[in-house]
Amino acid sequence: MRTRFRAALMAGTAAVLGLALTACGGSDSGSGQQAAPARTLTVSAAASLTSVYQQLGTEFQNANPGTTVKFNFGGSDSLAQQVVQGAPADVLATASSKTMQTAVQAGKIQGEPVVYATNSLQIAVAPNNPKGITSLQDLTKPGVVSVVCAPAVPCGAAAEAAEKAAGVTLTPASEEQDVKGVLNRVQTGNADAGLVYVTDVKSTNGAVTGVSFPQASAQGAVQSYPIGVVNGSQNADLAQSWINFVRGQQGTAALQQAGFVTK
């Protein structure tokens, strides 16, 4: 019994090692083929950019043979903190100007970061809008269960700004930790309406309907997406071409497709 277990363990270890070796071999042979030197661009990007950036990453690699784009997706706050602490990244793309400023003030961004896209709130409701919700005011109607983000997190702060602009005080059934939590409540039918971003509505592929409202563009309600080259990057030129690519035709198309407003 015991020897059999040990044999299985060794076989498993060998398999893992083998895989690791093949993986190394693969990347080596890839670079030998091309004339262009192999380079890796590391992009630290907000989690809400995941699908757009992954798509753009593939397109960028195709346009720049020999280049590998590596992503580090996460919360904007922790990404900025990582860059401040000296984590290796060439590009920083956060989901708020405030988090970008943390990196700028620490002297970690080359020049001025540019805001290339914005994202705004929508009211997520069930498909076909059974409760007939057309405005923020409608969320206060009796019998409408609404859900928002907690004011302490960015989407909650945005919701609060929109409420203020509309002169409405919502009484949500729950204040979620993040926007996906809100979306989930609406998708499972436990809430009638939730304040989420346009991109979140799009990402459900029709599982929820988005209702736009004028106060979504109020000051403090709009989420901006700044991007900048990290100071000390070994690939500053490549980092700049990534930023140009994201702001170029392909980038703009992908961002708009996902529901962002591009600048």
Place this chain on the structure above:
Amino acid sequence: MRTTVPRFLWVPAALAWLLVAIPVAGLVVRVDWPNFLGLVTTPSALAALRLSLETGLATMVLCLLFGGPLAVVLARSSLPGLPFIRSVVLLPLVLPPVVGGLTLLFLFGRTGPVGGFLDREFGITIPFSTGAVVLAQTFVAMPFLVVSLEGALRTAGERYEAVAATLGASPATTLWRVTVPVVLPGLMSGSVLAFARALGEFGATITFAGSLEGTTRTLPLFIYLESESDLDGAVAMSLVLVVVAILVIVVSRTRDLR
């Protein structure tokens, strides 16, 4: 006389103890002591503490009322399929609480079979209510009481009950006058464990009940939210939770030793 512990056990034993002790000690060091009192007495923090204690007690009562009888059935009856029944009861011990919360949501949510019925017929919505918190906590805490009580019942054996029965006591009289007094320590420590588990419950609660101050935002949910914006507040309240947990353990252990 106590048996001697082999020397080679000391090092891993010490490491095991340190694995728990050092992070907790680190928490104590990280606390912003000058502002501690202010941080733990904000209205939001007090509301969370109060909700946690209230729902924890309610959970304990529910576990006693329903888990107690279940433990007696598991320990004393000869139902067919008893092992199967027992494994189902133990499931929440192994399942990630988030999974528990999702299953509750699919059953009792507004679109679920039970929740949908209650919503349509009686206008009762379970998610987002304090009742949902208690339900989620009872789901995860129940096995703690059932396991301790069943163990106590099996250790106590059936001799006294058999004697009581031969003396003409009805099954109900035997239960109240013989069984319950004999397993009282087990019942107590099981209840305290269930209370403690309810106090620390997070995943099932946030998935099923949501998070709203005073209604569903218990202490663990409050700490999770605070960690997004005010780390000092989160650390301070974590320490409060640690102190409450230590008190609970001390209370339950002293009973065991007696």
